[in-house]
Amino acid sequence: MNKIAIFVDVQNIYYTTRQAFGRQFNYRRFWEKVTDGKNVVAAFAYAIERNDAKQKGFQQILRDIGFEVKLKNFIQRGDGSAKGDWDVGITLDMVEQAERVDQIVLASGDGDFDLALDRIRVRYQVPTAVYGVQELTAGSLVRAATCFTPIEGDLLL
Numbered sequence: 779m780n781k782i783a784i785f786v787d788v789q790n791i792y793y794t795t796r797q798a799f800g801r802q803f804n805y806r807r808f809w810e811k812v813t814d815g816k817n818v819v820a821a822f823a824y825a826i827e828r829n830d831a832k833q834k835g836f837q838q839i840l841r842d843i844g845f846e847v848k849l850k851n852f853i854q855r856g857d858g859s860a861k862g863d864w865d866v867g868i869t870l871d872m873v874e875q876a877e878r879v880d881q882i883v884l885a886s887g888d889g890d891f892d893l894a895l896d897r898i899r900v901r902y903q904v905p906t907a908v909y910g911v912q913e914l915t916a917g918s919l920v921r922a923a924t925c926f927t928p929i930e931g932d933l934l935l
Contacts, residue, residue, distance in 0.1 A: 783875035784812060784821040785868050786845065787886035794887050794911040795929060802935040803885075808909065809843050811933075812883050819879050821845045822871060824864035826852045867895040876902040882925075885909040889916025896922050909933070 786805075795803045805823075818868060823845040824836060837847045850864055869891065871880055876898045887910035895906045905924035908915070912928040920926045 781819045781879040782816045782881045782883055783819050783870055783879045784845075784870070785885070786823040787868060787884070787888060788823050788825040788840075789864070790886045790888050790910075791929070794914040795934060798911045798914055799930075802868050803929065804933050804935045805840060805843055805845075807932050808885065809845075812907070812909075813844075818844065820871075820875050822848055822868075824848050824850070824868055825899065826850055828852050837932045842846075859934060865890045872898060876904045882906045883909070885929075887911055887915030887919065888935075889918045892910055892916065892918040892922040894924060895919070899924065 791803045795801055803879055821844055823840045825840075825847060827833075827849040837849070838930075840847050848864070848867065850867070853876060865888065868884075868886075872884065872894050882895075882898055882904055884895070884906065886908070895908070898904050898906055899922075906922070907925050907927065908919055908923035909927045910919065912930070915926070
């Protein structure tokens with residue numbers, strides 16, 4: 779496997795690593811692990827635009843690593859709840875890239891992606907690798923992936 783596409787669900791990774799470990803995800807180490815000896819065709823990090831300096835700095839770090847950062851506006855609802863979900867966008871991008879690569883790499887624990895991984899495996903015969911916090915990753919997502927790597931150890935800051 780030579781050509782890969784990488785997809786990071788930034789919100790999911792942020793909240794699951796914080797909840798499970800009280801720590802942050804090491805994006806640089808993740809990049810080193812998944813790209814070693816590989817040709818990166820596409821690498822997307824999906825985040826929420828909140829227009830604050832700290833977030834902009836983090837997004838620049840992601841760009842410096844090699845990710846294209848895709849932003850969606852943060853929507854505050856009248857009832858106090860918030861929305862900023864990238865599931866459909868990530869799914870569409872993964873399916874679109876599947877024809878161009880030898881492997882899809884997804885960093886997320888969200889079970890909503892299990893159908894997309896199944897489709898990619900069946901229709902395009904492309905293996906998928908999922909990175910997620912083990913105890914907070916949906917079992918259906920782990921089963922749909924060709925391989926699952928728990929986020930732990932050197933993948934945490």
